[in-house]
Amino acid sequence: MTVNLTINGQKIQAETGQTVLQAARAVGIHIPVLCEHPALPPDGACRICLVEIEKQRGLQPACTFPATEGLVISTHSPRVMDSRKFTLELLISDHPLDCMTCEATGDCTLQDLAYEYGVKDSRYQGKQHNYPLDASNPFIQVERNKCILCRRCVRACSHINGVEAISVFYRGFNAYIGFGADGRMQDSSCEFCGSCVAVCPTGALWPKMSIGKGRPWQVEKVDTICSYCGVGCKLSLHIRDNQIIRVEGANGPANHGWTCVKGRFGYDYVHHPDRVLTPRVRRYLLEGVKKPENRESRIENSKGGTNLDSLVSNFWDWVETDWDTALNIVAEKLRTKRDTHGPDSIGVLTSAKCTNEENYLMNKFARQVIGTNNIDHCARL
C-alpha cells in the first residue's frame, strides 16, 4: 500500500508503515537527525528532525511520525529552522567547545549540525556539567561532558547486542548515561562489543586504543573479513602510516555493520612483535635426528660438535623455515603415524578462524586422505 504526501511542495509516495523521515530519505529529501540511527528503533528524543506538519499542533519528529495519506510537510520552514537552532544552542550550552582537540572532530554529528545551522556559540551562560573522564577500562573511554543524551548507545546495547548494560540515570538536567547499576562499564554486564561507540554521534564514547592516533580524514579505510570466528563479519580497518588505528564494523551480509569485542578491539596482534610470521619447526626435525627423550638428555651430534650442552638446547629450538619444508615434515609424520597405528590414531581439529573453504578441505583431508572420521571444530573463538 502506498500513501501520498507532500513534502516541501513536492508530491511523493511512501509505503504504509514508513515514517516521514524514511519517506523523505527515499526520495532524497534531507532532514537532519541526531538521535535517529537507521539500525535502531526511533526515539524522538533529540528534536532535531522536527518538521512542520499541517493540522498538527506543535512540530512533529519526522523519525517517529507515520507517513499517512495527505500529510503536508515542511522540513525547513522558518518555524522549523528556529526550533532546530534553539535545540542546537541548548546542546552547545552544555557541551565543551574543544573541537580542536576532540577525537570526534570530523566524525561528529553535533559538529556537522552546528555547521549546517550556523550555531557558533550559545547565548546561555548557565551551568555546564563537569563529569570526570572515565578511562578505567581498556577499550572504551567515557566522556560524559560530551554526551548529548541521544540514547543511541542505550538502544544499540539493548536492541543490537541484547545486553542492556547502558541506561539513563536520574532526571532532567541531571540525567546522564550510566552502566549496570550506575557503576563502571567493566563492572556491568557490558561485553565491550563497542556498538555504543559505533553509534555515538559525538566524542562521548571513544575507542581508547585510537586516541591520539589520527583524524578521520587522515586514515585510509580498508575493508576485510574478521579473522576471528566463523560469522565472517565485514570490518573496515582504519589505517594510518601502515598501522591499524581503529576497526569499525562494515556493512557485510553477516554483520550489517556490527561486530563484537574481538573484531572491534582485538587487533593489537596485527602489529605485535611476538607475532609468528613464518613456519617454524624444531631443530631436531629439521636435522632429521631422533626426538630427544627430554630436554636434559644428551644426543650425539651427527656433525661431531664439541659443545654438547648447547647442542642439546639447540635441538629443541624453533627454527624458522619455508612452508614446503614444514609441510613435508608434517606430511611425513602423519603418514608414518597412519601406517604404524592406523588412520583412527589421528584426529583433526580445525578452526573457526579458517574460511569455509579451508574447513571443507580439512574435512576432505581427514576423511579421504587420512581416512578417519575424527574431525572436529572449535566452533568459535
Place this chain on the structure above:
Amino acid sequence: MPELKNVADLARLHATTQQAREARRTACPTIYVGTGTCGLAAGAGEVAQAIRQELSARQIEAEVLGVGCIGMCVKEPLVDIQLPGRPRVTYANVKPDMIPRLIEEHLMNGQIIPKWAMGQLPADGAPPETQVGEPGLPSYAELPFYRKQVRIALKNCGMINPESIDEYIAADGYQALGKALSGMSPDEVVDEMKESGLRGRGGAGFLTGIKWEFCRRARGTPKYVICNADEGDPGAFMDRSVLEGDPHSVIEGMTIAAYAIGAQEGYIYCRAEYPLAIARLKKAIAQAHVHGLLGENILGSGFSFELHIKEGAGAFVCGEETALIASIEGKRGEPRPRPPFPAVSGLWGKPSNVNNVKSYGMTPQIILNGADWFSRIGTSGSPGTAVFALTGKIKNTGLIEVPMGITLREIIYDVGGGTPRNKHFKAVQTGGPLGGCLPASALDTPVDFDSLTEADATMGSGGMIVVDQDTCMVEFAKYFLTFASAESCGKCVPCRIGGQRMLETLTCISEGRGTPEDLDGIEYISRNMKEGSLCALGQLTPGPVMSSLRFFRQEYEAHIQDEFCPAGVCKGLFSYEIIEANCPGCGLCLKACPDGAISGEKKKPHVIDHLKCIQCGECYRVCNLGAIEVIPLKKKEIPA
C-alpha cells in the same frame, strides 16, 4: 462461587444493604470520623481512638465509621454525630480532649454544642424532607463552602465508609455496572459516554467517549484499561481523595469502560506516596472479587475483568500517559512521541485506554442517570462538574466540586471565602505547575476547559492555588519552573536543557541580576519549548512563567530595572519601613525582630535600622495594623 451471579442478585443486595443502612440509622448513634489523609494528618487517628475509648469507658453502643474527605480540609479533623432519627451534625477542628464533652452532651443527652458545630446534613440515605433539622445550625446546603457545589465525583466522599462495599452498594453503587451489563451493548455504553460530552478530567479535556470509541475500534487483543492515579501536582489532592473516599466508584467506572472497549484487564497506576489510597483500593478490589463484580463472568454476563494496581515510584512525568505505560511495563518512566496513541498501541503495544481517576469516578453516574442528566450540568462545551483542590492564600482550603461554567470569582470568594487576613487577592494558578496564573481582572472567567485555555491558563487536573499581595510573581513562577524542570525526564533537549536555562534566567531576575533582554530570552525559550518538547510536561513547563509575564510584567520589570521586589519576597531586593502615621508603638514588631533592628519607645512610632535588618519579615508578619511596608532596598551605608 461469587456471591452475585446475576443482576437480580445485585438488585436484592441493593435492597438489603439499604435496609441495613436504614436499620442502623434508626437503631444506634453513628459517629463519622474523616480519616482521609487530610484528616489523619490533622490528627483524626487520635480523635477516633479517643472516641472509641470514651465509648467503651461509658459502655455506649455506637457505630464509629472512618469516612473519606468531605472537602473541608481546613476544618479537619471533622467528626459527624448522628443520633437515630436526627440529622448528621458536623463538628470541626475536633481534638481528642473535646471528645468526652461531645459524647456526653450530644450523644448521651442529645444536645448539640453550637460553638463547635459547623453544620448539619440529612442522615445517611434519608431524604431531606423527612429530617427534622437541628434548630440554629446551618445545613450544608446553606454553608457558603457547599452552597455552589455539585458533587458527582465526590458524591460519596465523606458520606460512606470507603472500606465497605455494602455501603457503596446501598448508595446505588454497581447499579450502573448492572445496567450496562444487562441492558446495554458495549456500543451503547460508548454512545452514552459520547453523548454525555464528558471531557477527560486529567487535564487535556479530550472527549472520553471518543477515546473509548478509538480503543474499541482499534485492532488487536488483548486490550487494557488504565486508570491514571499518578496525581503529582504540588497542592493537588483530588484523585487521592476520590480513591480514599470512594474507591469502588473508580473500580466500577473502569469495569464499565472495560466492557465498552472490550478489555479484560486493567491497571490502576497509583503513586506510592498514596499508601492509604492503595490500601483502600486493594481492599475494594478484593471485596468486588468476593461479590463477583470483578473476575470471571461478572453478573453472569459472560464479561470478565481483572484489575491490578501498579504503584508508581514518584515521578511526576509518569502522569503523562505514555510514560505511565512505560512505567507499568517496568521501563524507565519516559514519554514517547505520539502517534501512535495508546488507543492504538499502548500497554505492551496493545490498544489501551487511559483515563483519569475522576473520569472513571464520574462514569457510573453518567451511565446510571443518563447522558442527558450529565450534559445538563455545566456548560455545553464542558459538561459536568470540575473538582478542584483549593489551596494557598484562601480561607477555605479544601476539596470542592463545582459545575463547569462557574466563575473563578465565585470559587474564590463564595466557596473559598476569599483571602485571609484582609490581604488583597493577587492571582490564581490553575492547572498545577504546568498551568497558568490569572490576575484579578480575569476573575470573571468561567471555569471550563475552553475558557481557561483562552485566558492563558489551563484546566489541568484540578489544582487551584490562590496567592495574595505577599506573593512575588517572579518567585511564584520560579517555584513552578523549579518543580517542572526537576521533574523533566531528561529525554528531549528543549525540556531537559531549556527548562534549566529558563530557570537560570529567572533566578538572575529574582536576584536582581536580570537584564531587559532576559524577558525576550524567556519568551524565546518558552516559545520553542512549547513548540519542540516531546510531551506535555515540556510543552507546558513555560506556562506559569508566560502567564505571569503577561499579567504581571511590571513585577518582572521592577526586579530588573529597579532591583525591587514589590511583594517583599526576593531577598536583597527590598527593605521594610515603618509608616510613622500607622504605628502606635505597640512593640509587637520590636519583640519579633530577631536581630534587634527595631527600636522605639512604647506608644511612639518605631524605626527600623536598615544596617541591622536581615529582611526576615517577622515584623511584617506580626504587624496587624499595616504599619510596615515594603520599599525599595535601602543601600546599607556604612557610617563614616
